[in-house]
Amino acid sequence: MTARLDALRHWAASHHGLESTAPELEIVTDDASFRRYFRLHLDSGHSRILMDAPPEHENSHAFVEIARQWRDHGIAVPELYHVDLDQGFIEMEDLGDEMLRQHLQNGQREMLMMQAIKTSVAIAALPTDELPIYDAHWLGEELDLFPEWCLKQWLDMAPPQGWTQIREQLVAAVSAQPRVCVHRDFHAQNLMWHEDQLRVIDFQGAVLGPLTFDLVCLLRDRNNAWPESDQKRWIEAWRQQAQGAGVMAPVAPEAFRRMVDLTSAQRSLKVLGGFCRLALRDNKPRYLTLLPLFVEHVRQGLTGQPGFETFMQWFDTCFVPALDARLIQHRTGCHEA
Structure with a gap:
């Protein structure tokens, strides 16, 4: 180095x-x-x-x-x-060091989030020539990170009964969405506040992918779950702007919200596995501290969703207690070291 x-x-x-x-x-x-x-x-x-x-x-x-x-x-x-x-x-x-995330708790939050939504819709409207396709196979491979790295490698747990069906349901739902230009990491750490404007970084992973993916990245990433009233307002703002820009055909608010929630579940389960891999394989244990945030994002995406009741029962009664205990053990070991 x-x-x-x-x-x-x-x-x-x-x-x-x-x-x-x-x-x-x-x-x-x-x-x-x-x-x-x-x-x-x-x-x-x-x-x-x-x-x-x-x-x-x-x-x-x-x-x-x-x-x-x-x-x-x-x-x-x-x-x-x-x-x-x-x-x-x-x-x-040089765009400085001020990320959107640092400004989301002040009085400008609504204005900044609306700027981020406008930028996200503008990206979705971009040409997609030569972008790789974020397809069902790719989405499925990402979901496989959860049983392999989070359950097996980190928790020494077997996947729940019916995991294959859950995987297929999520992949089918997300891959069925209209495909648009997707940044794929459009979250508050990759949006810089510079010269009174939001600026986009870390875009090299852009793909032709699911309609709601960047919106999910913005709303459900390394932050505590936003209140439902905020999420509902921002999701509806994105839907209306995207329809107005011709990015998507008209979709009822309820149907669009289901798209958002299932995309959130796919991404958050992938992140749970991916962050465990970063900690175990790449020696980046700081990512483990973020796991509880994505547990909440999975809950927000799948609680009450038809077809996921049994999985969520396992998630809340088996997985979450095991994860909490393992994180306590990890923190205790770090302090002792």
């Missing part, structure tokens, strides 16, 4: 006349992939964000192509200044 960081520093220096003294880089963040982000401070007082995406692990072609295409269509994404796909280095606009 030291050699790669040195290479990134010298690469950045070469674009700013700093070859004799390679600049120090400020760590911004890493994410759930192999990508890392650094801030480069320039003598002019400006700054840039450098993305380090090792090409043997990350394909940055999609990031570059989508950034340019979305920017051309009016989506507020960072400007790219220098790109080296062979090395996996990208220098881009």
Whole structure:
């Protein structure tokens, strides 16, 4: 990693006349992939964000192509200044450190959420040429993370009786939705508040996928479940805007809400498995602290849904107590260590 960081520093220096003294880089963040982000401070007082995406692990072609295409269509994404796909280095606009998530508890919450909804609908309306299709097979593979990594690897539990049927029901329901352009990680950590505007980042995973997926990412991610009154209002706002923009044919509010809830269940079960995999395989235990949030999102998506009653009984009486006990054991072990 030291050699790669040195290479990134010298690469950045070469674009700013700093070859004799390679600049120090400020760590911004890493994410759930192999990508890392650094801030480069320039003598002019400006700054840039450098993305380090090792090409043997990350394909940055999609990031570059989508950034340019979305920017051309009016989506507020960072400007790219220098790109080296062979090395996996990208220098881009610095959008600061203020995420949407940091502003959701203040008096501007409603205005910001409506901006996010408007942006999400605009993304759904984008051209989808050459985007990979987020199809039933892909959705099913994601759901398989739950029994493999959360149940088997983390909790040493067997899947509930009827899991195969639950899996098939969710995959069928979500894959039957109309397909649109989907960011696929459209949550409050990937929306930056910069110069009085929401800006979109981390869009390289965009797909042609289920209509409600980005709305679910926005409403049910790494935050406590929003009150039902808020969710109902925001879901209805998205539905009306999407219909007005021609993104979707008219759908009754009740039918659209069911789409949202079942998509939420699929995504949240996938996340429960995926975060356990990040903790166990990739040594990123911080993701375990987020599991209870996605437990609530599963509940919100499936409680009262016809056909899921038996699964939810198992979820609440078997799975949740086992997960809570394992998380307590993990926290106790960390403190003792």
